[in-house]
Amino acid sequence: MSQTITVTIDADLEEIIPTFLQNRQKDIVSIAEALTSNDYATIESIAHKLAGNAGSYGLDDLGEIGSKLEAACQTNDIDKIKSYCQSYGDYLAQLEIKFE
Amino acid sequence: MKHSGKTSKEILVIDDDEDTQNFLKKILETAGFQYGQADNVENGVLAIQKQAPHLILLDYKLGEESGFEVIKFLKSHSAYSRIPVFMISATVSKKLVISSIAAGANEFIGKPLKPNTLLQRIKKILKQHELPILKFKENPKVSARSIGELIKINEMGLILQSSIKFTGKSSLFIKSDFLKVLGASPCRTNTAAPAVVANPGVYRNEVLFQGMDEKTARNIRNIKTT
Numbered sequence: 001m002s003q004t005i006t007v008t009i010d011a012d013l014e015e016i017i018p019t020f021l022q023n024r025q026k027d028i029v030s031i032a033e034a035l036t037s038n039d040y041a042t043i044e045s046i047a048h049k050l051a052g053n054a055g056s057y058g059l060d061d062l063g064e065i066g067s068k069l070e071a072a073c074q075t076n077d078i079d080k081i082k083s084y085c086q087s088y089g090d091y092l093a094q095l096e097i098k099f100e
Numbered sequence: 101m102k103h104s105g106k107t108s109k110e111i112l113v114i115d116d117d118e119d120t121q122n123f124l125k126k127i128l129e130t131a132g133f134q135y136g137q138a139d140n141v142e143n144g145v146l147a148i149q150k151q152a153p154h155l156i157l158l159d160y161k162l163g164e165e166s167g168f169e170v171i172k173f174l175k176s177h178s179a180y181s182r183i184p185v186f187m188i189s190a191t192v193s194k195k196l197v198i199s200s201i202a203a204g205a206n207e208f209i210g211k212p213l214k215p216n217t218l219l220q221r222i223k224k225i226l227k228q229h230e231l232p233i234l235k236f237k238e239n240p241k242v243s244a245r246s247i248g249e250l251i252k253i254n255e256m257g258l259i260l261q262s263s264i265k266f267t268g269k270s271s272l273f274i275k276s277d278f279l280k281v282l283g284a285s286p287c288r289t290n291t292a293a294p295a296v297v298a299n300p301g302v303y304r305n306e307v308l309f310q311g312m313d314e315k316t317a318r319n320i321r322n323i324k325t326t
Contacts, residue, residue, distance in 0.1 A: 010215070012130050016122045023119055052190025053119045055212025063212055 004096050009058040011099040020057055024050075024092055031085050043081060044073035050088070062091055108297075109226055110134040112153035114144035114170060115188070116162050120211075124157060127215045133222075141169045148173070148180055152299045154226055158205070160189035160196065171204045179247050179263075184225045188213070231263075231301075250278060255317035257292060257308035265295045265303040272307055282319040284312065 009017065027046050034042040050066030065087050072080035113124045116139045128135045136151050138144040140162050148156070148170075156174075158167040167187055174180045187200040192210035200208045206225055209218065248262030266272075272289045279285035289307040296304045 012215075013123075013126060016126050019122060020119050048190055049117055049119070052211030053117070053123070056120070056123050056214075060212070 003094055005061070005091060005094045006096045006098060007059055007061075008098045008100055013057060014099045017057065017097060017099075020053075021092070021095075028089050028092065031088070035082065035085060040073050040076065040081060043085065044070055047073060047084075059095075062088075062095075065091060108134065109154040110136055110151055111155045111157060111222065112136040112138065112144070112147055112151060113157045114138045114141075114147075114162065114167065115157070115159035116140060117159070120159070120188075120213075123213065127219065128222075131219050131222075141165045141167075141173075144170050145173050148183070150299070152180070152301045153183060154229070154301065155222060156183055156185045157209075158185050158187055160187055160191065160200070168199075168203050175204050182229065184229055186221070186225075250276075251304065253320060253323070255309070255312065255320045257289065257306065259304055259306050261298055261302060261304050263301060263303070264305070266291045266305050267294050271310075274307075282323070283316040284309070284320065287312070 027050065030046060031043055034040070034046075047066045047069035051063055051070050052066075053063070054060070054066055055063035065084055069081065069084035069088065072084055111128050111133050113121060113128075113135065115121055115124070115137075121137055121139075125135050125137065136147055136153055138147045144156075144158075144162075147153075156170070158170055160167045162169075171185060171187075174183060174185065184206040185204065186207045186209050187205040188209050188211065189196060190211040192208075197208040207221060209221070244264065246262045246264050248260050248264075251259040251261050253259075260274075268291075270291045272291065273286055274289055275286045277285070279287060288310040290310060292306040292308050298304045
């Protein structure tokens, strides 16, 4: 049984969260393609934006994954890149957002 | 997130990332600011010229371009050089912060952005950059140099667009190289109506000529426009 990650976000952001999450799903698709072609520059670019934006939207832990993934790309640590890409996908799959 | 009343202050966001744009649009509009947006250096410069914003939130990394290009434009044009700029980046390094401030950014803000902190810093810088409002008990004589644009002219008067806002009835003594060619400089004028806001920080003032001679009026009527 998969775990749920519940995050409470400012209600003012409720309107823009769906687009943010849709863009994250696009990230997952792009990362999967990039991994098959060893295109780590693309993954680093995605991770860089994730590291900057997720925390702004109130998803601090997701931003942390982005930071670690970006750092792994910069050091070309393939095992860590794959591991954090997996963490990114898992986080989104388990995420449940509440607004208040 | 704290809400506040509407303000006429316009903030231009120059950022190529959709999620950042959506986020800033939401928090700025919720706080009552007018929001403008551009996604690269070229569009950013066009937006600055069109809107003359009160503040620019500028992404350091604009695709293959750099936010420094926008600051370079601002600093080389006196009409825009006082617009405050916050450089924003997910890359936070001492070197980038120092180079941003050295280039002319007023502040450097690292991501993630925290709405309340960002809004506090925005309000603080806007307050610092508010233009003084001069109020006089008696009619004063004030001299000022201002870059302006002559929007319309006829033998009755002209419409001047500039950063100066005349709210009451004033007598103006205008010197202009363009008017000098027509024999109309220096000229005495009176404001015809309170200024109209053309863009944030840019005002349109209608003034009427006083005591114009027939030769000068004829020169103005004969202006050829192409």
